[in-house]
């Protein structure tokens with residue numbers, strides 16, 4: 001097994017080097033530390049309790065893996081232990097006896113229990129990283145004794161209780177990271193008086209009370225990330241006073257008051273995310289002085305006034321999200337100068353005026369959301385102006401006039417919402433040129449007239465079409481059968497006439513998709529066309545053959561019904577038997593796992609409907625033995641169906657539970673992804689949702705992952721595998737590139753590219769997996785902005801699109817928050833990832 005996953009963060013290396021520079025000389029003088037014998041005993045105890053791989057059998061603990069001593073040789077004084085991601089479990093308290101220890105990194109293991117107060121005795125400890133473990137209990141007050149601590153990372157554990165006031169003794173703290181725990185109480189006031197504090201990250205806890213007043217006045221605070229807590233009070237203006245703040249993330253709290261005017265003092269402020277709070281007042285004009293802004297998100301507050309024209313001075317601004325506030329006035333023309341702008345989201349305000357044409361000068365604009373405002377007037381002829389527009393949301397306004405023919409120039413558009421406006425005229429044939437349309441075309445609740453253009457049939461990627469509640473007429477063109485991806489259609493409340501064309505997605509729709517058209521007939525309306533158009537409708541010349549056909553159809557229906565009945569009876573009996581069986585087992589005292597309540601389930605691929613048994617999928621995830629891999633976002637299991645087929649069942653990590661609360665949305669996304677059919681993407685087969693668990697089903701890949709292919713030859717398995725030859729590697733690389741290129745075309749960031757997510761089928765064709773994850777990330781948490789715009793690339797930080805995925809994984813050096821904000825969702829896997837790989841299969 002390779003010692004590090006390919007997704008390894010290089011910053012660790014950097015930190016390690018940095019710390020080595022700091023710690024070694026200090027410890028080398030080694031006078032006050034424990035004697036040689038002391039460290040040897042402690043190290044033996046640690047070896048016994050934790051059993052880290054690579055420790056022993058030799059007695060020279062300085063030679064053990066991950067151990068650094070002040071001076072080489074047996075019995076040396078230990079100054080650093082670095083064992084991240086080693087699968088360690090057990091007690092690490094023995095480390096507290098290593099008196100010269102300056103650096104301890106046990107992050108990303110499986111350590112449980114409490115943090116021993118004994119660590120307070122380590123007066124030379126500068127760096128303590130216990131993040132990503134399963135530590136419980138309170139942070140011990142005695143830790144304050146470790147007064148040399150500069151870097152303390154306890155993120156992503158299950159710590160509870162308040163942050164002890166005694167920790168005020170940690171005067172040298174520079175980085176304090178305690179996010180992703182269950183901490184309560186308020187942020188202690190002494191945090192504001194730490195002279196060296198640069199990074200404070202406490203997001204995703206249950207902290208209440210105010211942000212400590214004066215925070216930012218005593219130190220060069222650069223990163224403050226407190227999202228998803230229950231903080232109250234206002235945003236202290238002190239945060240910006242010294243002008244050092246670079247990242248401010250306070251999303252999802254209960255902060256009130258105004259945005260301080262001092263914000264403009266921070267020239268280097270690149271990220272401001274203060275959405276989902278109770279902020280009021282106007283956005284200060286001084287925001288224009290924060291010229292380094294790339295990302296400003298203040299949606300879902302109570303902000304009033306206008307959109308400050310001063311935003312135009314933030315030349316690097318790539319995302320501006322002011323949705324759901326009480327902003328009024330027009331969108332300032334000068335915003336058209338924001339050449340880097342990719343997303344402008346101002347929905348749900350009281351904005352008015354004409355369509356802000358000047359915004360179309362932003363060549364990189366990919367999302368424009370003006371919905372739920374009071375914009376009026378016509379839509380501009382060059383509505384996309386050859387830009388990169390992908391999401392155009394203009395619904396719920398008062399736009400009038402027609403759809404401009406220029407719509408045909410929106411060659412990258414994925415989603416078009418024009419519903420609930422005052423638009424009229426015919427739908428231009430040019431709509432057929434927008435071949436990229438994929439998510440939805442919604443023109444409902446307007447005054448469109450005339451026939452449906454035949455060209456609609458060219459939209460072969462479109463999944464949802466809503467033209468309901470207009471005044472359109474004529475027959476539904478049979479060309480619409482070209483819409484191969486259609487799942488949902490709504491043509492109701494128009495004046496369409498004639499027979500509904502026979503087309504799967506139409507006939508599978510609810511009747512309400514076609515109702516409210518007095519002269520429409522056929523299925524799914526269940527209206528006999530004969531009853532409207534007379535019995536001769538379309539049958540004038542077919543008198544006899546018509547009757548023969550009727551007889552044939554009739555008998556077919558009869559036979560079919562009989563067969564169905566028999567099958568149904570048969571299945572009913574089988575079910576009955578199964579239930580009785582289970583009951584008997586329960587009565588006999590056998591452990592029967594109560595069949596969980598299935599909330600929703602589906603198989604997308606028709607040919608697999610029969611073969612997949614949801615109960616077997618659920619059961620497979622209950623046995624550890626079935627676990628194949630433990631990835632960033634999910635754990636994968638191998639499930640053998642009663643039919644003998646093997647599928648890969650991916651169980652989403654519980655942190656994504658909120659996804660389930662939005663299951664309708666999630667199901668949509670999955671169905672859509674199942675339609676995104678590309679030879680180099682792993683396609684979802686189906687899903688089951690029960691209780692609060694979501695399982696995604698995938699086809700299983702015979703040849704495992706690229707990671708295994710590259711590293712398994714020396715492994716403990718069959719040993720049959722050869723190192724892949726160059727032509728094979730090249731073809732895999734090309735496959736991956738094609739998969740990625742396609743993803744980018746449909747505007748999806750993968751978020752988790754690494755060899756463990758590249759799967760190989762029986763012919764060694766490479767397919768990208770975990771594609772759906774970016775679509776399923778919980779948009780309700782502080783990460784909202786990232787995930788809701790996961791459909792676009794390149795805006796964090798500005799740079800070339802290709803580098804983006806990698807940056808999201810690593811967390812760019814100058815911008816530690818991105819990693820941090822993604823927080824729990826972008827956990828790195830423990831050890832190499834092998835999502836969904838199966839060795840066994842049934843032929």
Ligand SMILES: *[C@@H]1O[C@H](CO)[C@@H](O)[C@H](O)[C@H]1NC(C)=O
Pocket residue numbers: 131132153154155156175177819820
């Ligand atoms: C602290 O731990 C979290 C994981 O819980 C990690 O994301 C973060 O990068 C760590 N901080 C540093 C500076 O390494």
Ligand SMILES: *[C@@H]1O[C@H](CO)[C@@H](O)[C@H](O)[C@H]1NC(C)=O
Pocket residue numbers: 158160182
């Ligand atoms: C957090 O703590 C509260 C009470 O202190 C408890 O009810 C809750 O279950 C805890 N949550 C987690 C995720 O541990």
Ligand SMILES: *[C@@H]1O[C@H](CO)[C@@H](O)[C@H](O)[C@H]1NC(C)=O
Pocket residue numbers: 232233234256257
């Ligand atoms: C903000 O909330 C606090 C309580 O959380 C309240 O005392 C204060 O009056 C509020 N301030 C404003 C400006 O609404």
Ligand SMILES: *[C@@H]1O[C@H](CO)[C@@H](O)[C@H](O)[C@H]1NC(C)=O
Pocket residue numbers: 291292293315316798
């Ligand atoms: C905008 O971004 C570029 C590239 O990252 C940087 O060089 C420049 O200084 C930034 N502009 C401002 C005003 O911060």
Ligand SMILES: *[C@@H]1O[C@H](CO)[C@@H](O)[C@H](O)[C@H]1NC(C)=O
Pocket residue numbers: 339340341363364794798799800801
């Ligand atoms: C627009 O996007 C392209 C490709 O992502 C990038 O190369 C270019 O620098 C961007 N332009 C601006 C002004 O940000």
Ligand SMILES: *[C@@H]1O[C@H](CO)[C@@H](O)[C@H](O)[C@H]1NC(C)=O
Pocket residue numbers: 357358359360361380382385386
């Ligand atoms: C359309 O784009 C061009 C640049 O390609 C720009 O000069 C022009 O002003 C834009 N038109 C509108 C209406 O924004």
Ligand SMILES: *[C@@H]1O[C@H](CO)[C@@H](O)[C@H](O)[C@H]1NC(C)=O
Pocket residue numbers: 395396419420440442443444445464465466488
């Ligand atoms: C289309 O927009 C209307 C509101 O204008 C909304 O009620 C409807 O749900 C949307 N249809 C789809 C398929 O999203």
Ligand SMILES: *[C@@H]1O[C@H](CO)[C@@H](O)[C@H](O)[C@H]1NC(C)=O
Pocket residue numbers: 398400401422424
């Ligand atoms: C809707 O548009 C028509 C012209 O197309 C106009 O006469 C009418 O006043 C508009 N109605 C509203 C409510 O804006």
Ligand SMILES: *[C@@H]1O[C@H](CO)[C@@H](O)[C@H](O)[C@H]1NC(C)=O
Pocket residue numbers: 444468469490491492493510512513
């Ligand atoms: C179609 O749209 C109408 C509103 O015009 C709505 O009442 C109906 O529920 C929709 N049907 C479907 C299947 O979404």
